[in-house]
Amino acid sequence: MVCDDLSLPLHNEQTIPGQGTCEKAVTGFTLALEATQAMPLLKGKEITWTEALTKAGALLREANHPLIHGLIGDLIDSKAAHKLAEHFAGTVDHRHGDAIARNLRIYQQGGWQVSSMGEVRNRADLVILVCDDLETTLPRLQEKVLHSEARLHTSAPPTVYTLDENRLETLSILRARLANKPLQTDTSATDELLSLINKADYPVFMIGPLQDKATELIIRTCVGLVRDMNEQQRCALLLLGTGEGDITAQLSGAWHNGFGIRTSFTKGYPVQDLQMHSGDRLLQSGESDLLVWISTLSSDPPPNVTQPTIVIGHPAMTFKTDPPELFLPVSIPGIHRAGYLHRADGLRMVPLNALIESPLSSSAALCEQLIAQEPRPC
Amino acid sequence: MLTRLKGARLYDPVNQINGEVGDVWIRDNLICAAPDNPAEADKTINLEGKILMAGAIDIHSHIAGGNVNSARVLLPEQHLAEQARYPQHPFSSAKWSAADTGYRYAEMGFTTVVEPAVLPINAAQVHAELADIPIIDTAGLAIVGNDDFLLRMLRYKAEQARINDYIAWTLHATQCLGVKVINAGGATAFKFNQRQLNLDDEVPMYGMSSRDILTAVQRAVVQLGIAHPVHVHCNNLGIPGNVSTALETIKAAEGMPMHLAHVQFYGYGDQGDSGFSSGAKALADAVMANPNITVDVGQVLFGQTVTISGDVMRQFDARHIANPKKWVVWEGEDGGGGIVPFQYRPKNQVNALQWAIGLELFLLIDDPWRIFFTTDHPNGAPFTAYPELFRLLMDRDYRNLWLDKINAKSADISLLRHLDREYDLYEIAIMTRAAPAKLLGLSDRGHLSVGAIADIAVYQPQDNKAALFGKAELVLKDGVTVVEKGQVVHSLQGKTHAVAPGFDSAIESAVSRYFDRYHLMKMDHYKLSPQHLLETVGSELVLH
Numbered sequence: 001m002v003c004d005d006l007s008l009p010l011h012n013e014q015t016i017p018g019q020g021t022c023e024k025a026v027t028g029f030t031l032a033l034e035a036t037q038a039m040p041l042l043k044g045k046e047i048t049w050t051e052a053l054t055k056a057g058a059l060l061r062e063a064n065h066p067l068i069h070g071l072i073g074d075l076i077d078s079k080a081a082h083k084l085a086e087h088f089a090g091t092v093d094h095r096h097g098d099a100i101a102r103n104l105r106i107y108q109q110g111g112w113q114v115s116s117m118g119e120v121r122n123r124a125d126l127v128i129l130v131c132d133d134l135e136t137t138l139p140r141l142q143e144k145v146l147h148s149e150a151r152l153h154t155s156a157p158p159t160v161y162t163l164d165e166n167r168l169e170t171l172s173i174l175r176a177r178l179a180n181k182p183l184q185t186d187t188s189a190t191d192e193l194l195s196l197i198n199k200a201d202y203p204v205f206m207i208g209p210l211q212d213k214a215t216e217l218i219i220r221t222c223v224g225l226v227r228d229m230n231e232q233q234r235c236a237l238l239l240l241g242t243g244e245g246d247i248t249a250q251l252s253g254a255w256h257n258g259f260g261i262r263t264s265f266t267k268g269y270p271v272q273d274l275q276m277h278s279g280d281r282l283l284q285s286g287e288s289d290l291l292v293w294i295s296t297l298s299s300d301p302p303p304n305v306t307q308p309t310i311v312i313g314h315p316a317m318t319f320k321t322d323p324p325e326l327f328l329p330v331s332i333p334g335i336h337r338a339g340y341l342h343r344a345d346g347l348r349m350v351p352l353n354a355l356i357e358s359p360l361s362s363s364a365a366l367c368e369q370l371i372a373q374e375p376r377p378c
Numbered sequence: 379m380l381t382r383l384k385g386a387r388l389y390d391p392v393n394q395i396n397g398e399v400g401d402v403w404i405r406d407n408l409i410c411a412a413p414d415n416p417a418e419a420d421k422t423i424n425l426e427g428k429i430l431m432a433g434a435i436d437i438h439s440h441i442a443g444g445n446v447n448s449a450r451v452l453l454p455e456q457h458l459a460e461q462a463r464y465p466q467h468p469f470s471s472a473k474w475s476a477a478d479t480g481y482r483y484a485e486m487g488f489t490t491v492v493e494p495a496v497l498p499i500n501a502a503q504v505h506a507e508l509a510d511i512p513i514i515d516t517a518g519l520a521i522v523g524n525d526d527f528l529l530r531m532l533r534y535k536a537e538q539a540r541i542n543d544y545i546a547w548t549l550h551a552t553q554c555l556g557v558k559v560i561n562a563g564g565a566t567a568f569k570f571n572q573r574q575l576n577l578d579d580e581v582p583m584y585g586m587s588s589r590d591i592l593t594a595v596q597r598a599v600v601q602l603g604i605a606h607p608v609h610v611h612c613n614n615l616g617i618p619g620n621v622s623t624a625l626e627t628i629k630a631a632e633g634m635p636m637h638l639a640h641v642q643f644y645g646y647g648d649q650g651d652s653g654f655s656s657g658a659k660a661l662a663d664a665v666m667a668n669p670n671i672t673v674d675v676g677q678v679l680f681g682q683t684v685t686i687s688g689d690v691m692r693q694f695d696a697r698h699i700a701n702p703k704k705w706v707v708w709e710g711e712d713g714g715g716g717i718v719p720f721q722y723r724p725k726n727q728v729n730a731l732q733w734a735i736g737l738e739l740f741l742l743i744d745d746p747w748r749i750f751f752t753t754d755h756p757n758g759a760p761f762t763a764y765p766e767l768f769r770l771l772m773d774r775d776y777r778n779l780w781l782d783k784i785n786a787k788s789a790d791i792s793l794l795r796h797l798d799r800e801y802d803l804y805e806i807a808i809m810t811r812a813a814p815a816k817l818l819g820l821s822d823r824g825h826l827s828v829g830a831i832a833d834i835a836v837y838q839p840q841d842n843k844a845a846l847f848g849k850a851e852l853v854l855k856d857g858v859t860v861v862e863k864g865q866v867v868h869s870l871q872g873k874t875h876a877v878a879p880g881f882d883s884a885i886e887s888a889v890s891r892y893f894d895r896y897h898l899m900k901m902d903h904y905k906l907s908p909q910h911l912l913e914t915v916g917s918e919l920v921l922h
């Protein structure tokens with residue numbers, strides 16, 4: 001989650017003490033300040049920027065099907081990625097493409113009825129949590145959204161009900177009971193939740209990161225429940241992204257190529273295919289012959305693949321196994337340069353400001369240079 | 379660089395030029411006076427026999443923002459790509475993308491387009507999208523009227539001057555050109571499970587009516603001296619009999635400037651055995667009788683489209699008519715919205731009558747300075763269908779051909795067969811150039827006066843007006859040739875326009891405290907910074 005009360009997502013506790021600790025933020029910030037790699041690396045050896053750009057341009061031009069993947073970055077990085085994919089006839093995906101694609105499938109089949117983080121904070125009187133451990137996935141959510149006492153029309157925080165691992169069953173039974181459908185099973189385990197829902201004015205199903213094998217079905221059930229319930233009362237979903245720029249990658253992709261991630265330009269025009277254009281699938285099958293991994297918000301190395309890899313990435317990135325063909329360190333949004341990143345519900349773009357000067361180029365400037373090497377056809 | 383556009387028939391209502399043959403001279407990005415010696419021209423473009431107007435301006439078209447973008451994602455099947463239209467320009471193969479929006483408007487000679495629904499919390503994304511739309515200039519209208527801060531001010535009977543400060547601050551925070559009120563209080567009432575809100579219904583929890591909110595905002599706009607009048611999306615959109623709501627809203631304006639958006643969707647009576655009839659005559663009469671009122675039509679044209687609106691209450695109500703069967707309703711801080719795909723069919727009685735009502739309004743409101751050319755893109759039809767609408771307005775025989783094809787009952791009860799009026803080129807130039815520039819307060823465009831920006835559209839005269847306006851012969855944006863023979867030949871970065879009325883800084887302290895209490899962010903991070911926008915998304919703001 002982008003900690004939205006602060007100027008950037010990575011450093012908050014450094015400047016504003018006493019608001020609780022966001023582990024993710026501290027780690028990100030410390031790494032960013034320690035970042036030292038200023039020169040590009042060819043197979044782990046420093047080269048000049050001119051050499052690096054020539055090499056990267058050649059790799060992109062010669063590739064039959066470059067995959068632009070990762071996209072762990074902000075709006076500027078995402079736009080650069082989508083432009084690169086279009087120009088070099090490649091395909092674009094995000095590290096969390098599986099989760100994004102799963103939600104897109106549900107959305108594109110029937111739509112949904114959703115709320116925002118701010119609305120839940122200010123209005124929800126019952127929050128039904130559908131996610132893995134909040135402390136690790138969305139560390140500041142409790143404090144910022146669930147525990148607030150200054151709310152628009154009441155001072156009472158919402159009742160929070162966390163669904164256990166029997167989520168799917170609970171939700172299915174709940175849906176049937178709310179629709180007054182007779183059930184053969186023992187439904188007493190859902191009595192409490194049902195009565196909470198019946199008493200609530202604005203119950204919200206908050207869906208966060210979820211490792212459950214049945215995640216797609218769980219979300220579909222929530223979508224259906226919310227749709228049914230709104231016929232009579234108010235109710236909504238709050239779908240939260242996994243983070244790492246997933247929402248920004250999808251939304252900015254949509255206004256650039258019409259669709260978002262998993263969109264391929266190999267035919268010269270955009271085609272989205274949520275299964276076939278999975279980055280991991282394209283790498284495993286060998287259909288993509290070049291990986292361009294963009295990651296400015298995370299210093300995690302790219303996946304280890306057989307294809308030559310260009311990393312446009314966080315300057316503190318280290319490579320445990322073989323170094324990539326090319327590593328192009330770039331500026332970090334919210335540390336070295338300004339940017340924007342969507343909040344976890346997608347409604348708001350949070351501004352990121354530069355904190356310290358850096359000689360590093362942005363991913364956008366780098367990609368523009370690569371694109372300029374090969375003029376478009378007339 | 380001095381360019382001579384030579385010998386075209388000029389249509390420039392601001393200067394009362396109606397088809398006279400003449401030259402237009404351009405120095406760099408502006409229209410300039412003819413030099414003493416025509417030989418000074420660096421470049422002469424011979425336009426003899428062609429029609430020349432200022433670039434067209436669209437005052438209400440949903441081209442950017444979270445709601446539009448979510449509609450794109452909801453309906454991939456509606457914009458599948460087949461080929462690159464302009465291989466030399468990025469993303470030209472991506473239909474319904476930001477790039478495509480700019481290219482397709484430019485091809486028709488449009489050079490300025492207003493996105494009329496900027497929810498403040500989503501404003502940064504709107505500006506990012508606008509900045510990615512090539513060629514055309516843009517602007518946004520900030521949505522107010524469901525914002526808790528404003529409603530609290532009204533509940534506690536704040537002075538009008540403080541409300542003015544808040545409205546001015548909102549424009550400052552969102553970098554918009556004007557304000558829009560969408561079903562004032564409606565999104566708020568929906569949050570309390572209310573499913574309809576009339577003009578005089580009370581908004582739950584706040585103790586004031588929709589009318590009270592609208593009036594306060596209208597006064598603020600007038601008193602702040604904002605050029606564009608309050609842009610109103612009335613209550614009860616799409617409901618049979620809602621013409622009475624539009625008439626009451628016109629009365630509520632009390633003689634002060636007010637713009638009613640997409641009035642076709644409010645031109646509905648409830649007469650006849652189906653309980654759905656045309657209210658166009660009554661509405662047109664009211665508009666003609668109230669010179670403070672301007673309207674745009676939101677014309678329906680037949681085919682598949684998608685409705686996108688910040689009127690979350692009405693969009694929720696429309697979920698049952700979704701075609702294909704999928705819909706989205708979302709709520710956020712101070713508003714919400716909905717996306718409902720829809721197909722207008724000529725044989726459907728209601729759709730056919732909607733089509734006719736829009737045209738009746740165009741033809742009955744006999745003042746092209748006060749009625750504006752829109753389809754409420756994409757709600758009535760996508761803007762790419764504009765050529766068809768030009769033809770319907772300019773060609774009575776063509777209209778009559780359609781009347782034989784649509785639902786017979788609707789054709790029978792419509793006044794359309796009795797309306798002979800055909801728009802001429804001068805009226806089109808008023809409605810799509812001179813009047814919108816005036817309505818938006820963009821005095822540097824919409825005309826061919828010396829000093830105006832050189833946004834120019836040139837057309838080939840022909841009987842088929844759809845062909846005439848569908849592909850401009852030549853389009854200049856800021857003096858640069860961007861379209862030739864209906865094809866984009868050059869792309870450039872457009873600018874985004876906004877206003878910056880002054881306000882008492884005390885309001886910032888109040889808003890800031892409010893943000894600390896109720897929002898997930900500090901006010902300082904909510905306000906857009908022009909410098910940050912320029913650095914990050916490349917948007918070039920022009921303040922008026």
Ligand SMILES: [Zn+2]
Pocket residue numbers: 438440494639640754757
């Ligand atoms: Zn509209």
